[in-house]
Amino acid sequence: xxxxxxxxxxxxxxxxxxxxxxxxxxxxxxxxxxxxxxxxxxxxxxxxxxxxxxxxxxxxxxxxxxxxxxxxxxxxxxxxxxxxxxxxxxxxxxxxxxxxxxxxxxxxxxxxxxxxxxxxxxxxxxxxxxxxxxxxxxxxxxxxxxxxxxxxxxxxxxxxxxxxxxxxxxxxxxxxxxxxxxxxxxxxxxxxxxxxxxxxxxxxxxxxxxxxxxxxxxxxxxxxxxxxxxxxxxxxxxxxxxxxxxxxxxxxxxxxxxxxxxxxxxxxxxxxxxxxxxxxxxxxxxxxxxxxxx
Amino acid sequence: xxxxxxxxxxxxxxxxxxxxxxxxxxxxxxxxxxxxxxxxxxxxxxxxxxxxxxxxxxxxxxxxxxxxxxxxxxxxxxxxxxxxxxxxxxxxxxxxxxxxxxxxxxxxxxxxxxxxxxxxxxxxxxxxxxxxxxxxxxxxxxxxxxxxxxxxxxxxxxxxxxxxxxxxxxxxxxxxxxxxxxxxxxxxxxxxxxxxxxxxxxxxxxxxxxxxxxxxxxxxxxxxxxxxxxxxxxxxxxxxxxxxxxxxxxxxxxxxxxxxxxxxxxxxxxxxxxxxxxxxxxxxxxxxxxxxxxxxxxxxxxxxxxxxxxxxxxxxxxxxxxxxxxxx
Numbered sequence: 230x231x232x233x234x235x236x237x238x239x240x241x242x243x244x245x246x247x248x249x250x251x252x253x254x255x256x257x258x259x260x261x262x263x264x265x266x267x268x269x270x271x272x273x274x275x276x277x278x279x280x281x282x283x284x285x286x287x288x289x290x291x292x293x294x295x296x297x298x299x300x301x302x303x304x305x306x307x308x309x310x311x312x313x314x315x316x317x318x319x320x321x322x323x324x325x326x327x328x329x330x331x332x333x334x335x336x337x338x339x340x341x342x343x344x345x346x347x348x349x350x351x352x353x354x355x356x357x358x359x360x361x362x363x364x365x366x367x368x369x370x371x372x373x374x375x376x377x378x379x380x381x382x383x384x385x386x387x388x389x390x391x392x393x394x395x396x397x398x399x400x401x402x403x404x405x406x407x408x409x410x411x412x413x414x415x416x417x418x419x420x421x422x423x424x425x426x427x428x429x430x431x432x433x434x435x436x437x438x439x440x441x442x443x444x445x446x447x448x449x450x451x452x453x454x455x456x457x458x459x460x461x462x463x464x465x466x467x468x469x470x471x472x473x474x475x476x477x478x479x480x481x482x483x484x485x486x487x488x489x490x491x492x493x494x495x496x497x498x499x500x501x502x503x504x505x506x507x508x509x510x511x512x513x514x515x516x517x518x519x520x521x522x523x
Numbered sequence: 524x525x526x527x528x529x530x531x532x533x534x535x536x537x538x539x540x541x542x543x544x545x546x547x548x549x550x551x552x553x554x555x556x557x558x559x560x561x562x563x564x565x566x567x568x569x570x571x572x573x574x575x576x577x578x579x580x581x582x583x584x585x586x587x588x589x590x591x592x593x594x595x596x597x598x599x600x601x602x603x604x605x606x607x608x609x610x611x612x613x614x615x616x617x618x619x620x621x622x623x624x625x626x627x628x629x630x631x632x633x634x635x636x637x638x639x640x641x642x643x644x645x646x647x648x649x650x651x652x653x654x655x656x657x658x659x660x661x662x663x664x665x666x667x668x669x670x671x672x673x674x675x676x677x678x679x680x681x682x683x684x685x686x687x688x689x690x691x692x693x694x695x696x697x698x699x700x701x702x703x704x705x706x707x708x709x710x711x712x713x714x715x716x717x718x719x720x721x722x723x724x725x726x727x728x729x730x731x732x733x734x735x736x737x738x739x740x741x742x743x744x745x746x747x748x749x750x751x752x753x754x755x756x757x758x759x760x761x762x763x764x765x766x767x768x769x770x771x772x773x774x775x776x777x778x779x780x781x782x783x784x785x786x787x788x789x790x791x792x793x794x795x796x797x798x799x800x801x802x803x804x805x806x807x808x809x810x811x812x813x814x815x816x817x818x819x820x821x822x823x824x825x826x827x828x829x830x831x832x833x834x835x836x837x838x839x840x841x842x843x844x845x846x847x848x849x850x851x
Contacts, residue, residue, distance in 0.1 A: 267632040321819035328632050330815045337808030458636050493651045500640035508625035
C-alpha cells in the first residue's frame with residue numbers, strides 16, 4: 230500500500246471516530262451553555278447508549294429501529310433524572326460543587342453498569358453488512374458510512390432546532406444570558422432540563438454508532454468523556470460548530486498518530502491536544518475569548 | 524496555629540501512638556498505615572480544594588509518580604531510598620508545575636479535566652512501558668526504608684514512621700494556613716477578584732499550592748512503595764483520585780482536621796463493612812453525590828455545625844446571616 234493510500238485510509242477511520250467525538254463534544258457544550266458546568270457523566274451516557282442498544286437488540290431481540298428509539302429514550306431519561314435529582318436538589322449551586330456531583334453520578338452509573346452488565350466487553354453487529362466498500366482505493370466499512378451519515382443528520386437536526394424553532398432559540402437565549410432569558414419569560418429551569426435530556430440522547434446516539442466499531446464495556450465512559458471534552462476544548466468550548474470541527478480533527482489526529490507513530494499511546498494524544506490548546510489558545514479554534522465580569 | 528490546635532494535636536498524637544499497644548494484629552496495623560498515607564494525600568489535596576478553590580482528579584497520578592519513581596530509582600538504578608524520595612518529590616513537583624501553569628489560569632473545571640486526563644495518561648504509561656515499570660503485573664522487590672542499621676521492616680515499625688510523617692504534615696499544613704501565605708490563600712478561595720485587588724498574586728499562589736499538593740501525594744506514594752515493596756498500576760487508577768477527593772469532601776473543604784477524619788473514616792469503612800470490592804465504586808459514587816448534595820461544606824463540618832448551632836440557639840438565639848455572609 231502506498232503511503233498516500235495509507236494516509237487516506239487513516240483519514241477515513243479518523244473521520245468515523247471523530248464524528249462520535251463530535252457528538253460527545255456537542256453534549257458537553259449543550260449542558261455547559263445552559264448551566265456553565267462540565268457534565269462528567271457525558272461519557273457514561275455514551276457507554277449507556279451502547280449497553281442499552283446491546284440489551285434491546287441482542288438480548289431482547291427487538292427490531293433495529295425500535296431498539297434505536299428505545300435506547301435514545303432511556304439514556305435521555307437518565308439525563309433528565311440527573312438534572313431533576315442530584316443537580317436540582319443540590320444545596321450549593323457553586324459550579325465546582327455541581328461539577329463534582331456529576332463526577333459522583335458518573336462513578337455511580339459506572340458501578341451500577343458493572344453490576345448490571347458485568348465486566349466483559351460487549352459488541353453490536355454492524356447496522357448493515359460487513360463487506361467493505363472500496364472508495365478511491367481505500368476500504369470503507371458500511372458502519373463508518375452509517376456513523377458519518379447519522380452524525381451529519383444529527384448535527385443538521387440540531388442546527389435546525391437551534392436556529393428554526395422557538396424552543397431552540399430560547400435555549401440559545403439562556404446560553405447567552407441566563408438572567409436576561411429569565412426576564413423575557415423563558416422558563417430557564419425547563420431549558421436546563423432540556424439540555425440534560427438532549428445531551429443524554431446525543432450520548433446514546435454516539436454510543437450506538439460507536440459500539441459496532443470499538444465494542445463497549447462498563448468502563449469506557451471516562452476515556453470517551455475525556456476525548457469528547459478535549460474535542461470541545463480544541464474546537465472552542467461551548468461552540469456548536471467548534472464541537473464538530475474539534476471532534477473530527479481530534480479523530481483524524483488520533484487515527485494518524487496511531488497508524489503512523491504508535492497505537493499504544495493513542496489514548497494519550499487527546500490529553501496532549503487538550504494541554505496544548507489550553508496552553509496556547511484556551512478559547513479553541515472557533516471559540517471566542519470571553520471577558521470575565523467582575 | 525493557636526492553643527486549641529496544639530492541644531488537639533497533642534491528644535491526637537497520644538491516641539494514635541497508643542493504638543499499637545492495644546491493636547497487635549498486623550492486618551489492622553496495615554490498614555491504619557494506609558490511612559496515615561491517605562491522610563498525607565488528602566491534606567495536600569485539601570490545601571488545593573479548600574484554599575485555592577480548585578479540584579484535582581489526578582492525585583492518584585502524583586501518588587503513583589512518587590511510588591514508581593522511588594521504585595525505579597532504588598531498584599533499577601540502586602539509589603538510596605531516602606534520596607529517591609526527595610528526587611521523586613522534585614520531579615513530581617515539576618510535572619505539576621507544567622500542568623498547573625496553563626490550566627490554573629482558567630476557570631476551575633479545566634484543572635479537573637486536565638488532571639483527570641493526566642491520571643489516565645500516567646496509568647496508560649505505567650501499563651505500556653513495561654520494560655521500565657513492570658507493566659500490568661507490577662513492580663516487585665522495592666527496598667525498605669532504613670536509618671543506619673535500623674530497617675523499617677515490620678508493620679509496627681513502619682506504623683510509627685508513617686504516623687509521624689502524617690502528623691508532621693498535619694502540623695506543617697496547620698502552620699501554613701495560619702501564616703501570611705495561608706491568609707492569602709483563604710482570601711483567594713473566598714473571592715479571587717477581591718484577593719487580587721488587595722495585591723495577592725492569585726495565579727502564583729494557585730500554582731504553588733497545586734505543586735505543594737502534588738509533592739505531598741508523591742511523598743505518600745514513595746513511602747507506600749518502600750512500605751509494601753510491591754506496586755502495580757491498579758493502585759494508581761483514576762478511582763483512587765476519586766477516593767481522595769471524596770475523603771476531602773466528607774471531611775470538609777478547608778478543614779484540615781476534617782481531612783484527617785475523612786481519610787481515616789473512609790479507609791476504615793470498607794474494612795468494617797467487609798464490603799465486596801464490586802460495590803466499592805458504587806458506594807463511593809453514592810457517598811460523593813450525597814455529601815455534595817446535602818452537605819456541600821463537608822460531612823464533618825456539617826455534623827459539627829448542627830451541634831454548634833444548637834449550642835448557640837440555647838444561649839442567645841441565632842441571627843439570620845447578612846446578605847454578604849451568604850456569599851453568592
